[in-house]
Amino acid sequence: MQVTYDFSSKNVLLIGGTTGIGRATALAFAKAGAELFVAGIGQEKGDSLKREIVDAGGVCEFAEVDVRDPKAMRALHERAFERFGRIDVAFNNAGVPGKTAPVHELDDDDYSLLMDVNLKGIFHGLRHQVPHMIEQGGGAIVNTSSLFGVMGFATTAVYCASKWGVIGLTNSVALEVARKNIRVNAIAPGSVMTPLLQGMFGSEQGAKDTVLPLIPMGRISDPAEIAQLVLFLSSDASSFITGQAVVIDGGGFVAGADQL
């Protein structure tokens, strides 16, 4: 089932959109009438996403940008603001799985990669999105955390730390702009079958072997299901929701330690 949202006349900046959840969300926004500026790593995949949206009659720009690079992030936002005049929705979704190993087997570079992409990358986006939305009188921001942003998981300690950080950032910024007609929320997905999940657990089969036993609903989510939550949190249907991290995980969190 797909709920129909109306994002016609809305402009969306989606960072981390070349594959997985971001790509599915870009397609869902385009289907709902939004005009998109997408960024991420992977020029070819970005171009193919842009083609798919444009061929279907939509509007999409793509720029390859590394969220760790503050200058490139500034330039991305300037380009997006200039292209569309205003950005109504920002979806900060870029993320990497990093190395899956016990904490004592991680080095400084492993730590920096996770924190710089998953947490600092969102900071680099918020710094430009917030003043823009204050100036234009409103907007909605959605940041991607994780189920691993509300629980711990052995062998993903720094990934978890980065995703807990995303929720702290989200909650606090939501309070900073609560009276400015800007809502800031996070999504906290459980397992979604994407390149990142496969990277985290070695392969598609490795991911299934590790996470399926932990999911009460007995399946791994499809990225399109996560996209529906992002559209909800970006739309007026969620007009009184801010500062939340919405878990979308087939029941894994509430099952808790019983499953482990």
Ligand SMILES: NC(=O)c1ccc[n+]([C@@H]2O[C@H](COP(=O)([O-])OP(=O)(O)OC[C@H]3O[C@@H](n4cnc5c(N)ncnc54)[C@H](O)[C@@H]3O)[C@@H](O)[C@H]2O)c1
């Ligand atoms: N797949 C899951 O089970 C799951 C669960 C919870 C949260 N998440 C989060 O969802 C988000 C999307 O991941 P996904 O599962 O769709 O995986 P994915 O690998 O398909 O997508 C990751 C996206 O981030 C972008 N990206 C990575 N490094 C970047 C960088 N340095 N600069 C700019 N963009 C960069 C990639 O281009 C891609 O668009 C991530 O933040 C991830 O942590 C995923």
